[in-house]
Amino acid sequence: MIAPGTHDGFIIAAYVIAVVVLVGLFVWIVVDGRTQRRRLAELEARGVRRRSAGSSKA
Amino acid sequence: MPIIDLANPTRFLAFSGRVLPWLWALAAIGLAVGLYLGLFVAPPDFKQGDTVRIMFIHVPFAWLSMACYGTMAVAALGTLVWRHPLADVLQKSAAPIGAAFTFLALVTGSLWGKPTWGTYWVWDARLTSVLILLLIYLGLIALWQAVEDPGRAARAAAILTLVGAVNVPIIKFSVDWWNTLHQGESIFVAGGPLIDPSMLWPLFVMAVGMTVLFAALLLMAMRNEILRRRVRAMQIVAAGG
Numbered sequence: 001m002i003a004p005g006t007h008d009g010f011i012i013a014a015y016v017i018a019v020v021v022l023v024g025l026f027v028w029i030v031v032d033g034r035t036q037r038r039r040l041a042e043l044e045a046r047g048v049r050r051r052s053a054g055s056s057k058a
Numbered sequence: 059m060p061i062i063d064l065a066n067p068t069r070f071l072a073f074s075g076r077v078l079p080w081l082w083a084l085a086a087i088g089l090a091v092g093l094y095l096g097l098f099v100a101p102p103d104f105k106q107g108d109t110v111r112i113m114f115i116h117v118p119f120a121w122l123s124m125a126c127y128g129t130m131a132v133a134a135l136g137t138l139v140w141r142h143p144l145a146d147v148l149q150k151s152a153a154p155i156g157a158a159f160t161f162l163a164l165v166t167g168s169l170w171g172k173p174t175w176g177t178y179w180v181w182d183a184r185l186t187s188v189l190i191l192l193l194i195y196l197g198l199i200a201l202w203q204a205v206e207d208p209g210r211a212a213r214a215a216a217i218l219t220l221v222g223a224v225n226v227p228i229i230k231f232s233v234d235w236w237n238t239l240h241q242g243e244s245i246f247v248a249g250g251p252l253i254d255p256s257m258l259w260p261l262f263v264m265a266v267g268m269t270v271l272f273a274a275l276l277l278m279a280m281r282n283e284i285l286r287r288r289v290r291a292m293q294i295v296a297a298g299g
Contacts, residue, residue: 011108
């Protein structure tokens with residue numbers, strides 16, 4: 001159990017920065033995924049098809 | 059399903075879609091248990107006091123910063139030898155995640171160093187080689203952004219990744235090869251870990267939880283990159299290219 005001490009600020013800062021960066025990374029990836037799915041849906045709605053859609057390549 | 063079948067992007071999307079919820083659940087459980095053990099059960103160090111609790115995030119970040127690069131180096135071989143699109147996708151998707159984990163290893167190490175060593179930073183071999191790793195990650199991200207054609211970008215990034223791979227063993231053995239302020243190896247040593255089990259177990263649980271989190275983030279980023287390539291291919295078709 002953590003006891004109050006002189007170095008608490010360093011411990012708290014390390015954990016807070018870690019959470020902020022990891023949550024930021026997660027949000028960035030989620031937003032990017034939604035953006036790509038929206039663009040894909042828009043293109044499909046316009047009737048655009050990939051040339052390789054039948055062979056299931058990226 | 060044979061593992062090689064997953065190298066097909068469409069099958070990879072289906073497989074990763076099924077696996078991801080399990081990975082998120084495992085990561086949440088692992089990190090919750092690890093944080094509880096690390097912050098509330100593990101005792102303070104007899105010299106460092108509670109600042110040793112930074113170890114429970116610093117060490118997994120440092121391990122994963124190197125593991126991510128190792129994964130990218132294997133993918134770089136897949137790009138150059140087999141020219142497989144999923145290897146390109148892995149290379150590109152892993153770079154920002156590796157950069158974030160390396161940044162966190164440096165920042166948490168710096169915040170641990172100040173109360174322990176009396177300084178946030180020294181230009182010793184371990185710290186400097188990890189900073190170089192971060193710069194390599196940033197260089198790779200810039201390279202991916204600079205080259206428009208994904209195939210050419212992948213080959214250029216693969217070469218840079220393999221050249222930069224020489225830095226990983228330097229990071230690992232820097233504390234043995236040079237006299238560094240950073241402490242020497244204390245876990246994977248002959249005769250067993252030098253850390254007491256009361257701290258080693260929370261560290262192990264945090265490392266497992268963080269590794270599963272890394273895997274989940276990587277799979278999500280890879281799925282995004284596959285979709286981005288499909289969008290690009292469809293835009294070329296729509297433009298009559």
